[in-house]
Amino acid sequence: MLKPTIQINADERAPAPPVGVAVVGLGYWGPNLLRVLGDNLDAEVRWICDLDPERLGKYRRRHPGARVTTKIDRVLDDPSVDAVIIATPVHTHFDLAARALEAGKHVFVEKPLAHSSELADELVDIAAARERIVMCGHTFLYSPPVRAIKRMISEGKLGDIYFISSSRVNLGLHQRDVSVIWDLGPHDFSILLYWLSEMPTSVRAIGRDSIVKGIPDVAFVTMTFASGIIANVELSWLAPSKLRRTVLVGSERMAIYDDGAPEPVRLFDQGVVYRDPETFGEYHLSYRSGDVVSPKIETYEPLGLELADFVGAIRAEEKMEYHTAIARSVVRLVDAADQSLREGGREIAVKQDLSQSQFAAARGLAVQ
Numbered sequence: 001m002l003k004p005t006i007q008i009n010a011d012e013r014a015p016a017p018p019v020g021v022a023v024v025g026l027g028y029w030g031p032n033l034l035r036v037l038g039d040n041l042d043a044e045v046r047w048i049c050d051l052d053p054e055r056l057g058k059y060r061r062r063h064p065g066a067r068v069t070t071k072i073d074r075v076l077d078d079p080s081v082d083a084v085i086i087a088t089p090v091h092t093h094f095d096l097a098a099r100a101l102e103a104g105k106h107v108f109v110e111k112p113l114a115h116s117s118e119l120a121d122e123l124v125d126i127a128a129a130r131e132r133i134v135m136c137g138h139t140f141l142y143s144p145p146v147r148a149i150k151r152m153i154s155e156g157k158l159g160d161i162y163f164i165s166s167s168r169v170n171l172g173l174h175q176r177d178v179s180v181i182w183d184l185g186p187h188d189f190s191i192l193l194y195w196l197s198e199m200p201t202s203v204r205a206i207g208r209d210s211i212v213k214g215i216p217d218v219a220f221v222t223m224t225f226a227s228g229i230i231a232n233v234e235l236s237w238l239a240p241s242k243l244r245r246t247v248l249v250g251s252e253r254m255a256i257y258d259d260g261a262p263e264p265v266r267l268f269d270q271g272v273v274y275r276d277p278e279t280f281g282e283y284h285l286s287y288r289s290g291d292v293v294s295p296k297i298e299t300y301e302p303l304g305l306e307l308a309d310f311v312g313a314i315r316a317e318e319k320m321e322y323h324t325a326i327a328r329s330v331v332r333l334v335d336a337a338d339q340s341l342r343e344g345g346r347e348i349a350v351k352q353d354l355s356q357s358q359f360a361a362a363r364g365l366a367v368q
Ligand SMILES: NC(=O)c1ccc[n+]([C@@H]2O[C@H](COP(=O)([O-])OP(=O)(O)OC[C@H]3O[C@@H](n4cnc5c(N)ncnc54)[C@H](O)[C@@H]3O)[C@@H](O)[C@H]2O)c1
Pocket: 024, 025, 026, 027, 028, 029, 030, 049, 050, 051, 052, 055, 070, 072, 086, 087, 088, 089, 090, 092, 096, 110, 111, 112, 137, 138, 139, 183
């Protein structure tokens, strides 16, 4: 006799169990990850791990449901942990992420993905072989002003972009293990890749180790793109006031992105019009000075959305190829800038081995 088929109404299905996560590294940044995970109903923090028992004691009280340990192996041995979220110093990223992937966990690792291009590639290969997600914490890709500018570029509001100039400077925080390029560069590099969907062809950088010998605390990085766009990024831990400001100059309009300002994005209907000479050498320039518009920008915490995207992809069993492409490209750019700085500002050609299609924004980042 045929058994009757039981129709399950979508509303009657048991809710999917939460994704079990572990947070590794509770220094300056890790507690922010822990906080937003606490608000995510699709995730459950099962372990908190740090080498420092004092830090564990502090966060154990705030997250009584999570177990604490100084040993990553205890986390990796627990089958209830689906994903490991790593916020440890840059030089530990590869080792911790590789071990977590080998243990069958999905991995979210803070920026940069790894401390060399070769190690970043190796992580991506391990993740592919294990069919696990490796996502890097490029939080600015989830920032409302950054997305608003991406939309303006996609809609052609700026016209052809001529150049982009950016400053990310502050007094501190000096890192002990990496230069300012490895620390702050990933923010601007990931934003540029997201906005332009194009990998620079070459990078040049100069800088100096003003305070701690051997660890550059200021750098000026210049990039050229095949489309003709040029970009300059100033990075420093040594400045009298905090500035996170980017100017985009296009053939139709210009924009300023001032992170943290009350009006973080301003669009200027301004520029220069070149009129073809009627007779040889007599060209005319007219300066266009139109409206300045400050578009309404949504307000939400980028970090919450970023981790929700990671957890959502695990649940949906999706790959995050776009993120992987950006994360690898960022490490390539940091590597090239670091090499140029060490070689006195020599122009370094950037490997162009990531296909253009990989830069087509997907999952959570596609412009609506
Ligand atoms: N996305 C962002 O905006 C943002 C901002 C700041 C920092 N970060 C990134 O976060 C990461 C951490 O930076 P931070 O400033 O918090 O560093 P930090 O030095 O303040 O904290 C690192 C923590 O990791 C712990 N740790 C080190 N090795 C460990 C190991 N093997 N196992 C377990 N714990 C270990 C340390 O005890 C410390 O508590 C870096 O990758 C940094 O680039 C990202």
